[in-house]
Amino acid sequence: MTAAGPRVASVRTTLVDLPLRRPHQFRDSTMEAQAVLLVRVTTGDGVVGVGEGVVPGGPWWGGESVETMQVVVDRYLAPLAVGADLGRLPELRGRMDRLVAANPFAKCALETAMWDAWARTLGLPLHALLGGRCRDVLPVTWAIGAADPDVVVEEALARIESGGHASIKLKMGALEPAADTARVEKIASSLAQVTSVRVDLNGAWDELTATRLLPRLEQAGIDLVEQPTPAWDVEALARLCALLRIPVMADESLGSDHDALTLAARRAADVFSLKIGKSGGYLATRRIAAVAQAAGIPCHGGTGIESSLGTLAGAHLLATLPAVTWGSELFGPLLMTDGLLTEPLDYRDGALHLPDGPGLGIDLDEDRVARYARR
Numbered sequence: 297m298t299a300a301g302p303r304v305a306s307v308r309t310t311l312v313d314l315p316l317r318r319p320h321q322f323r324d325s326t327m328e329a330q331a332v333l334l335v336r337v338t339t340g341d342g343v344v345g346v347g348e349g350v351v352p353g354g355p356w357w358g359g360e361s362v363e364t365m366q367v368v369v370d371r372y373l374a375p376l377a378v379g380a381d382l383g384r385l386p387e388l389r390g391r392m393d394r395l396v397a398a399n400p401f402a403k404c405a406l407e408t409a410m411w412d413a414w415a416r417t418l419g420l421p422l423h424a425l426l427g428g429r430c431r432d433v434l435p436v437t438w439a440i441g442a443a444d445p446d447v448v449v450e451e452a453l454a455r456i457e458s459g460g461h462a463s464i465k466l467k468m469g470a471l472e473p474a475a476d477t478a479r480v481e482k483i484a485s486s487l488a489q490v491t492s493v494r495v496d497l498n499g500a501w502d503e504l505t506a507t508r509l510l511p512r513l514e515q516a517g518i519d520l521v522e523q524p525t526p527a528w529d530v531e532a533l534a535r536l537c538a539l540l541r542i543p544v545m546a547d548e549s550l551g552s553d554h555d556a557l558t559l560a561a562r563r564a565a566d567v568f569s570l571k572i573g574k575s576g577g578y579l580a581t582r583r584i585a586a587v588a589q590a591a592g593i594p595c596h597g598g599t600g601i602e603s604s605l606g607t608l609a610g611a612h613l614l615a616t617l618p619a620v621t622w623g624s625e626l627f628g629p630l631l632m633t634d635g636l637l638t639e640p641l642d643y644r645d646g647a648l649h650l651p652d653g654p655g656l657g658i659d660l661d662e663d664r665v666a667r668y669a670r671r
């Protein structure tokens with residue numbers, strides 16, 4: 297006899313828009329609110345698991361948006377999931393990849409909702425179902441969009457003071473490269489003695505520009521550079537890793553476990569940025585972390601600016617991965633004026649503290665969902 301787990305009875309999707317405390321500026325777009333695809337999976341026993349699909353402000357990052365995720369989940373993935381045994385998630389996840397190529401953010405939203413439903417059925421915290429914790433708290437870097445030096449310095453100092461954040465990440469790429477470098481040099485002259493300052497270029501520079509200008513940022517006291525060159529240019533990343541003494545982190549270049557293997561073999565990243573969304577959920581992200589651990593590459597918990605729901609979904613996995621020794625940037629909920637859960641997350645001393653209840657550990661608040669649902 298085969299032991300069966302709970303079965304998926306229904307999948308429901310809802311689009312919500314969560315207001316931000318301030319606009320967040322990327323190279324070519326500015327986020328005024330964060331759109332979230334909420335996925336609710338109900339089992340035959342009536343247990344509800346929740347998952348979230350977000351991208352940082354729109355489809356520029358990886359081609360998906362919350363609207364595309366909703367279509368992919370409703371039209372293609374939900375019919376596959378309904379009736380599926382949650383005790384056989386890896387098998388179902390393989391079928392999802394065979395039915396729908398790419399679309400990792402949509403798959404992650406559904407996959408994590410199913411994990412949550414299974415964990416709630418078993419009465420276990422997600423981190424326990426995922427294999428057990430190696431840490432209880434995740435340090436959180438505060439991230440600031442591309443803004444003028446005085447605005448950035450003021451916000452950074454305020455967040456260090458009020459939130460205890462031990463590092464700051466700056467978005468780059470919105471200005472012409474030399475002017476952007478001068479902007480960050482000015483910021484670093486005020487902040488590099490106070491805190492660890494990192495930069496994220498989101499692949500904005502070509503290799504020649506990066507080779508010319510990144511040594512200036514290193515000289516200015518920047519501690520880490522994330523994805524300076526385009527996602528496809530792994531050889532450029534390898535040469536920049538060799539050139540710079542500060543670590544180079546791969547984000548857009550790292551989607552799958554195959555990418556992880558290539559980056560590790562080419563020594564094209566000193567640090568990996570893990571995000572369950574870009575990699576399509578827990579199972580794929582866990583394989584990436586295993587490659588990182590085997591190659592001696594430390595990992596960092598990246599963000600797509602998730603709400604408290606998606607942030608917790610990511611944090612539960614990150615807490616179980618030994619390779620995640622470079623903290624996180626799970627600051628999304630702190631940028632929003634509200635979330636979709638019954639309680640705010642526990643941020644203290646610049647770190648996110650994980651709850652211990654079943655599943656995510658905090659419940660969905662239906663009143664909040666109704667308030668922010670898109671009409």
Ligand code: MG
Pocket residue numbers: 496498522523547548569598
């Ligand atoms: Mg990034």
